[in-house]
Amino acid sequence: MESDRLMDSDKSMSNDRLMGSDKLVDSDRLMSNDKMMASDKPTENDTLIKSEHPYKVAEVIRSRRTIRQFKAEPVSQELVLELLNVANWAPNHGRREPWRYIQYKGEARAQFAEAVIGSFTAEEKIKYAEHRLKYYMEIPIHLIIVMKEDPRQKQWDEDFGAVCCWIQTFQLAAWERGLGVVWKTNTYIYAPAFREAVGVEAGEKIVGVLHVGYPEIIPGAQPRTAAENRLIVHDSSMQEVE
Numbered sequence: 419m420e421s422d423r424l425m426d427s428d429k430s431m432s433n434d435r436l437m438g439s440d441k442l443v444d445s446d447r448l449m450s451n452d453k454m455m456a457s458d459k460p461t462e463n464d465t466l467i468k469s470e471h472p473y474k475v476a477e478v479i480r481s482r483r484t485i486r487q488f489k490a491e492p493v494s495q496e497l498v499l500e501l502l503n504v505a506n507w508a509p510n511h512g513r514r515e516p517w518r519y520i521q522y523k524g525e526a527r528a529q530f531a532e533a534v535i536g537s538f539t540a541e542e543k544i545k546y547a548e549h550r551l552k553y554y555m556e557i558p559i560h561l562i563i564v565m566k567e568d569p570r571q572k573q574w575d576e577d578f579g580a581v582c583c584w585i586q587t588f589q590l591a592a593w594e595r596g597l598g599v600v601w602k603t604n605t606y607i608y609a610p611a612f613r614e615a616v617g618v619e620a621g622e623k624i625v626g627v628l629h630v631g632y633p634e635i636i637p638g639a640q641p642r643t644a645a646e647n648r649l650i651v652h653d654s655s656m657q658e659v660e
């Protein structure tokens with residue numbers, strides 16, 4: 419696509435870099451203004467969302483936990499749609515929006531369970547099928563997050579990054595609204611039987627399955643390594659002072 423070519427153009431970016439960082443910022447801004455569509459402009463709804471949920475982003479990020487035990491309480495489809503539409507604001511290069519999602523709720527959760535169980539060996543079915551069916555029927559929502567696989571390496575990498583951003587954006591938006599999520603990458607997501615059962619096609623990758631519901635148990639924080647321990651700073655102005 420012409421727009422992809424323009425926005426992906428490494429050539430124009432490197433020209434800008436040679437001409438200095440101010441130019442780079444300017445040309446980026448101009449490019450995005452040129453491409454701005456009506457749907458990108460702030461709307462009254464944006465203001466409404468901000469005033470109703472006055473959390474700081476950092477608070478939502480730091481308080482979020484992966485949730486593995488959920489209440490049976492249903493999640494409204496209106497809320498699911500709201501969260502999907504928030505997550506769609508995740509950064510994605512070239513406006514490819516390389517994601518789609520498949521949702522299972524209500525009695526259809528049995529279809530999801532059957533798809534997973536269908537990928538099991540005979541032995542696994544005997545051991546785990548009953549428990550899995552029960553587990554999946556208890557969680558309100560299952561979402562399969564699917565990425566369109568671009569045959570070009572650079573675009574594939576960018577698109578995978580974008581879908582991971584989409585998932586984290588969804589997790590944070592859900593947390594802000596009191597919902598918990600676990601992002602699963604169990605081996606069944608790679609199984610041809612599962613892919614076929616849920617309608618994932620050749621040229622598509624399942625990036626994760628999200629189980630969504632109101633948390634029954636919120637686990638404690640898993641500590642993170644302080645950034646200071648992972649950071650190398652190059653600062654020419656400091657070296658000059660020293």
Ligand SMILES: Cc1cc2nc3c(=O)[nH]c(=O)nc-3n(C[C@H](O)[C@H](O)[C@H](O)COP(=O)(O)O)c2cc1C
Binds near residue numbers: 604
């Ligand atoms: C790419 C990715 C794959 C994950 N896959 C699984 C999974 O298959 N099963 C699971 O229980 N949790 C999975 N998780 C959740 C992580 O285990 C979880 O984020 C981690 O334990 C830290 O906990 P926190 O999210 O509460 O901070 C995954 C997370 C990511 C980012």
